[in-house]
Amino acid sequence: MAKYTLFDALDDVSFEIPQGEAVGIVGRNGAGKSTLLKLLTRVTGPTRGKIELNGRIGSLLEVGTGFHPELTGKENIFLNGAILGMSRQEIRKQYDEIVAFSGIEKFLATPVKRYSSGMQVRLAFSVAAHLETEILAIDEVLAVGDAEFQRRSIAKMREAASGGRTVLYVSHQLQTVQALCTSALLLDRGKLTYSGTVEGTLEAYRDSFESFAIAQSNPDLRPGNGMLRLERVSMEDEFVKSGDDIDIRFAAPPSKDLIGSYFVSAHINNDQGAVIAQCDSRLVGKWFDPNHRHEGHLLIRDLWLKPGQYTVDVFVCQAGVLDAWEGAWRFEVLPDLPYPEFTESSGTEKGLVFVNFDYKEA
């Protein structure tokens, strides 16, 4: 028996990016986004194929890489700058600006290990933000840091892109891709499935959920050890009104292989791929006996979803995952509001969900 299974993280991916483009790279987990970025930034080498870059590539892979806790802020600016690919003159030239941008002037002679974590992130980002390579690669760096900091980072990325630099941005967050990028690539299980406009890519990304869901309805293709496979996950209707209870039914056959009871966890995801809610049966003390067949219900109350498409993932677990059924069901929340009054759209456009709230006089 072979000890390893060979696996191509990326295969047959060809594209060309014009200079000055801000390109978003999107795809599900394990699609090969980070591998693509690693290849482009030369952290790892390709096994075949060819990449041509016009200019130097710098990366903001993860803030703080290359910082040494014992070194002072100033020493770290020079070390980190060099590691990110800046020459000594470049760092010297930008030094004052880096310090000003990070806002840590007073602590330049203090070892970084005595910094607060916020200060460390600020310093690291300021160094990285002053990287003047022609191509800039970013891997979800915006996920860290506080809101003010994210705002500044996005501004810096915009500036980079409008200054004629090419920006490559890998993300799960479709909103930021939409906000920042001028074009996008969609990767699916190692293949390039779409490249073009941001809108087109996001469209294709949503469609890929559909083809993915069809593939997942075949239990043999689903992850999990298979000691128990769900037969069916469904809802009464594919349309739901915001504020209504959500009733998800599932059918699980008995399993002879399984010893001891198992539990079920369901996720509700929005069309951006974000998990809105997790409903784990352990939290309500519900376990299932594998000797019997179960026709179960999951009843979700008081979840006020915003209008849009949602998918349901159902996981059956014991010590390990028995069955992982992503995209087991899909439903749409109708665009009528659960509130007593209507307002212009600015009153409802923020936030991931609606909530049951009230304003009262003291």
Next chain:
Amino acid sequence: MQKPKPTSITPPGRLNLPQWREIWRSREVAVRMAQRDIIVRYRQTIFGISWVLLQPLVTAGVFTIVFGVIAGLDSDGIPTFVFTLAAMLAWNLFNGAVSQASTSMVSNQSLVQKVFFPRLIVPASSVVSIVVDFLVSLTLLVALLFIFGINPGWPILLLPVWVLLILMLGLGLGLMAAAYLVKYRDVGYVLPWVLQVLMYASPLAYSLNAVPQNIRWFFEANPITWFLEVFRWSTLGAEAPPSWQFIALIVAAPAVLFLGILVFQKNEREFADYI
């Protein structure tokens, strides 16, 4: 903004020779990493750099008592303490280069996984702090030469050559070890033990003349012996080793370094995946 230079990334060939131009372009990384190693080593210590002097002094003292006084082994008419200390410096240079270079990749794991620069820079720059330590402790040896009134004569002019050869030998071995330590952490357990065996199989604290004839060949075949003897010849005016040892050292050191570079480069592509 600089004018863009086109780069082309292709799968590495079978014989992946280092890109010297690229390494030269990334020299700032090497400088900063070496600087970091030196600064970090003695930050938050009271005695700072004097540890570099203290360590060989104490070890040489212990060896003098064990091998010179208790065992009464011969040291070619040179005071055992100086005799041992000189060899100690050469050994520390070699040992330090091997140990630092071999662990450098793993101790810079997060960098190797996330940022690109020619990987050869990591082990190469890690050796710099060892050289600095060596230079500092060399002043100790010079002081002792004056105290004991030893005049090594003209061979001292060749000292830089031996230092360079010792470094080549150490870095070469260190590169091979570093490349395999990335994949197999076992190397980290085996290597210190191998180094210790090599040390005891060399005339560190006594003269080669004190070694019984029947196992002398074993000592003479040990490359550590070659550079210890040559080093003592250059610094203490000890008896010159046989000329075959000179030649062996001069041939072996660059060969080992070259082999080390080849082994390291052959594995370079996979470092970020395995580390």
